[in-house]
Amino acid sequence: MNAEIISVGTEILLGDILNSNAQFLAQQFAELGIPHYFQTVVGDNPERLKRAIAIASDRANLIVFTGGLGPTPDDLTTETIADFFQTPLVEKPEIIEDIQQKFAQRGRMMTDNNRKQALIPEGANILCNAIGSAPGMIWQPRANLTILTFPGVPTEMKYMWREVAVPYLKSQGWGKDIIVSRTLRFWGISESALAEKVAPFFDLQNPTVAPYANYGEVKLRISAKAASAEAAQALITPIEQQLSEIAGIDQYGADQDTLASVVGDLLKSRHETLSVAESCTGGGLGQMLTRVSGSSAYFWGGIISYDNSVKEKMLGVDPSAIAEQGAVSAIVAEQMAMGVRTQLNTTWGVSITGVAGPEGGTDAKPVGLVYIGLANAEGATSQPYRFGDRGREWVRQVSACSALDQLRRRLLNKS
Amino acid sequence: MNAEIISVGTEILLGDILNSNAQFLAQQFAELGIPHYFQTVVGDNPERLKRAIAIASDRANLIVFTGGLGPTPDDLTTETIADFFQTPLVEKPEIIEDIQQKFAQRGRMMTDNNRKQALIPEGANILCNAIGSAPGMIWQPRANLTILTFPGVPTEMKYMWREVAVPYLKSQGWGKDIIVSRTLRFWGISESALAEKVAPFFDLQNPTVAPYANYGEVKLRISAKAASAEAAQALITPIEQQLSEIAGIDQYGADQDTLASVVGDLLKSRHETLSVAESCTGGGLGQMLTRVSGSSAYFWGGIISYDNSVKEKMLGVDPSAIAEQGAVSAIVAEQMAMGVRTQLNTTWGVSITGVAGPEGGTDAKPVGLVYIGLANAEGATSQPYRFGDRGREWVRQVSACSALDQLRRRLLNKS
Numbered sequence: 001m002n003a004e005i006i007s008v009g010t011e012i013l014l015g016d017i018l019n020s021n022a023q024f025l026a027q028q029f030a031e032l033g034i035p036h037y038f039q040t041v042v043g044d045n046p047e048r049l050k051r052a053i054a055i056a057s058d059r060a061n062l063i064v065f066t067g068g069l070g071p072t073p074d075d076l077t078t079e080t081i082a083d084f085f086q087t088p089l090v091e092k093p094e095i096i097e098d099i100q101q102k103f104a105q106r107g108r109m110m111t112d113n114n115r116k117q118a119l120i121p122e123g124a125n126i127l128c129n130a131i132g133s134a135p136g137m138i139w140q141p142r143a144n145l146t147i148l149t150f151p152g153v154p155t156e157m158k159y160m161w162r163e164v165a166v167p168y169l170k171s172q173g174w175g176k177d178i179i180v181s182r183t184l185r186f187w188g189i190s191e192s193a194l195a196e197k198v199a200p201f202f203d204l205q206n207p208t209v210a211p212y213a214n215y216g217e218v219k220l221r222i223s224a225k226a227a228s229a230e231a232a233q234a235l236i237t238p239i240e241q242q243l244s245e246i247a248g249i250d251q252y253g254a255d256q257d258t259l260a261s262v263v264g265d266l267l268k269s270r271h272e273t274l275s276v277a278e279s280c281t282g283g284g285l286g287q288m289l290t291r292v293s294g295s296s297a298y299f300w301g302g303i304i305s306y307d308n309s310v311k312e313k314m315l316g317v318d319p320s321a322i323a324e325q326g327a328v329s330a331i332v333a334e335q336m337a338m339g340v341r342t343q344l345n346t347t348w349g350v351s352i353t354g355v356a357g358p359e360g361g362t363d364a365k366p367v368g369l370v371y372i373g374l375a376n377a378e379g380a381t382s383q384p385y386r387f388g389d390r391g392r393e394w395v396r397q398v399s400a401c402s403a404l405d406q407l408r409r410r411l412l413n414k415s
Numbered sequence: 416m417n418a419e420i421i422s423v424g425t426e427i428l429l430g431d432i433l434n435s436n437a438q439f440l441a442q443q444f445a446e447l448g449i450p451h452y453f454q455t456v457v458g459d460n461p462e463r464l465k466r467a468i469a470i471a472s473d474r475a476n477l478i479v480f481t482g483g484l485g486p487t488p489d490d491l492t493t494e495t496i497a498d499f500f501q502t503p504l505v506e507k508p509e510i511i512e513d514i515q516q517k518f519a520q521r522g523r524m525m526t527d528n529n530r531k532q533a534l535i536p537e538g539a540n541i542l543c544n545a546i547g548s549a550p551g552m553i554w555q556p557r558a559n560l561t562i563l564t565f566p567g568v569p570t571e572m573k574y575m576w577r578e579v580a581v582p583y584l585k586s587q588g589w590g591k592d593i594i595v596s597r598t599l600r601f602w603g604i605s606e607s608a609l610a611e612k613v614a615p616f617f618d619l620q621n622p623t624v625a626p627y628a629n630y631g632e633v634k635l636r637i638s639a640k641a642a643s644a645e646a647a648q649a650l651i652t653p654i655e656q657q658l659s660e661i662a663g664i665d666q667y668g669a670d671q672d673t674l675a676s677v678v679g680d681l682l683k684s685r686h687e688t689l690s691v692a693e694s695c696t697g698g699g700l701g702q703m704l705t706r707v708s709g710s711s712a713y714f715w716g717g718i719i720s721y722d723n724s725v726k727e728k729m730l731g732v733d734p735s736a737i738a739e740q741g742a743v744s745a746i747v748a749e750q751m752a753m754g755v756r757t758q759l760n761t762t763w764g765v766s767i768t769g770v771a772g773p774e775g776g777t778d779a780k781p782v783g784l785v786y787i788g789l790a791n792a793e794g795a796t797s798q799p800y801r802f803g804d805r806g807r808e809w810v811r812q813v814s815a816c817s818a819l820d821q822l823r824r825r826l827l828n829k830s
Contacts, residue, residue, distance in 0.1 A: 359709070
């Protein structure tokens with residue numbers, strides 16, 4: 001029993017998009033313990049797609065297709081698969097109803113193009129797409145061969161995979177020996193520094209421990225293989241406890257946790273509220289906080305003080321402080337944090353002011369210099385960070401995360 | 416004459432790494448005008464790699480391998496290729512010298528493992544690796560078939576490709592034609608609706624026109640093949656003009672444009688300024704605007720009025736309006752836009768208030784219902800949008816883009 005991925009899309013062959021769907025599916029196969037030996041990318045071309053199907057169906061029992069399910073003429077995946085297995089297409093009225101409903105919801109009319117999305121091979125089942133118009137299919141064109149098709153849009157593909165495909169595959173006996181992973185999340189420590197602390201764990205065989213890092217965040221992934229989720233979890237738990245003990249405050253959470261969700265939980269438990277004052281991040285910190293559903297319980301809002309006039313008028317920053325110290329300075333960060341806290345009447349005020357670049361850097365205040373302010377009833381403090389000139393979006397992202405981490409440590413009374 | 420990519424590496428099949436090398440090579444093929452129909456990923460397994468070589472050598476004239484050239488036992492690409500074409504490996508003393516020199520420079524001794532990196536098939540040429548230890552090869556195992564191998568390390572692979580492989584391929588008559596592409600960007604029209612308007616263009620052969628869509632944005636990609644960039648551009652220009660004419664206001668830009676950069680250019684040219692009032696997007700609109708370097712010229716800031724108290728106190732929204740119409744309503748959107756414009760003293764005020772979900776939806780105000788307000792000296796207007804329940808982040812992202820698009824159309828006096 002082994003699986004194979006066929007990614008359909010000329011845009012991949014042109015290098016327009018990175019084939020991240022294949023990586024996601026590969027990770028999923030690994031987690032489910034489904035062997036996976038080949039991946040193929042082919043363009044929106046029926047003849048070549050048929051050649052890819054011929055090869056894959058000859059060596060795999062499960063073929064997962066992504067892409068080519070849209071309404072346009074170059075979306076040919078479904079009809080080409082049907083044609084290869086010499087099976088007629090049938091129109092599924094329930095798909096048409098579903099598309100009509102979704103379009104109506106968005107105040108749009110369904111076009112004739114969408115009708116073709118309702119055609120699937122005779123005998124195939126619909127693989128529902130709850131969040132997009134293009135459904136996929138689950139089909140066994142012959143014994144020992146299962147075909148799944150997904151749209152190329154990653155959000156839709158991932159949702160359909162998790163919600164529909166995984167339960168189906170398990171019901172069919174795939175993924176018996178399962179792999180369970182747990183990702184520990186860290187902020188404020190470098191990958192190499194953490195790796196040194198936990199080096200011996202990298203030699204473990206089951207569970208395995210592997211480090212990852214991106215955008216300033218460091219992760220340790222613990223992966224255990226066992227016959228059941230419970231057995232795998234039993235292998236993970238003691239290792240996780242040891243790693244957490246070693247890492248201490250630098251670990252902010254695990255798995256689906258984000259710095260924003262962790263800070264939110266801390267604020268909720270303390271019945272405290274938060275507001276933000278953002279300059280160089282321009283709203284990115286507020287967006288991060290409100291990504292958490294239910295954040296309205298503790299996040300009241302903020303002021304994007306991109307222009308100095310807004311810092312002065314809306315946050316009460318002293319114009320002479322800006323004139324003397326500059327907008328990117330400790331005192332301005334502190335006055336911004338205090339100002340937003342007072343204006344919005346929250347327990348905490350957090351502020352960010354810095355040089356995101358690429359322009360605006362000086363010898364004294366280079367690109368990547370960011371001040372993060374923190375205010376509560378006792379007053380305001382600030383910390384300077386030097387993130388370096390690693391790109392505007394990198395500096396902005398890491399600044400917002402560092403602001404959340406600074407508040408997190410303060411709430412845990414460790415900084 | 417067509418090329419094919421074989422990416423070798425179990426780490427890709429496990430989903431540990433994204434296959435960015437394939438995207439780079441695909442872009443290079445496109446720029447060089449080298450037809451490219453298939454990509455294959457296979458693990459570090461000689462038997463399966465041979466099967467991949469058999470298939471590729473049967474349908475391609477140029478096979479580019481990445482990965483599996485290292486010194487470790489699981490690096491098997493070179494010997495497996497030689498084995499498939501039944502050609503003995505020979506040791507190249509110049510490779511050994513080169514590796515020894517590089518190691519000496521870093522104060523390290525060459526290990527026996529590295530000796531195997533000096534073995535290439537009889538008759539093959541060395542593809543020099545100036546920046547790493549693992550060289551690749553250029554080999555014609557038979558007529559009309561050229562094989563190039565590269566290490567998997569992207570920096571080394573890209574360097575070797577540009578410095579050695581491209582000049583070689585051109586000397587061999589590859590890449591005479593080049594392909595130039597132009598991407599037209601649209602907002603406010605569905606992929607299927609746009610596709611119907613421009614359907615005849617999809618039948619063009621050179622240039623070709625193909626539609627793409629994600630996160631509410633629709634794109635048309637025009638790709639032309641010609642002997643020179645100028646000749647290709649000459650093929651693209653008239654088609655672009657016709658498509659732009661048909662699409663009209665729904666086209667907001669092309670290539671690197673974003674809704675934020677286009678709106679920014681419009682504001683700059685009019686010497687006007689902008690502020691934002693955000694509820695459900697929580698700062699996402701401000702972040703989008705400030706992603707554009709230099710946006711401080713026209714974007715002054717905003718107020719994140721997540722909590723109703725902030726809408727009332729900072730934006731002057733009438734509490735009775737919230738009580739009677741709800742925070743997600745036309746009047747509140749209009750008062751938010753007017754309020755932030757007045758407070759921050761800008762030409763324009765844009766506001767967003769909606770139900771991002773997953774919680775908070777009602778029959779009257781379902782998840783995905785968003786009001787976008789727009790205010791200037793003449794007063795405030797608003798528009799309702801029904802984005803549907805497609806996930807919190809999707810609704811937030813599309814809301815921010817729609818707010819920018821609403822302002823764009825207003826600035827163009829078309830709405």
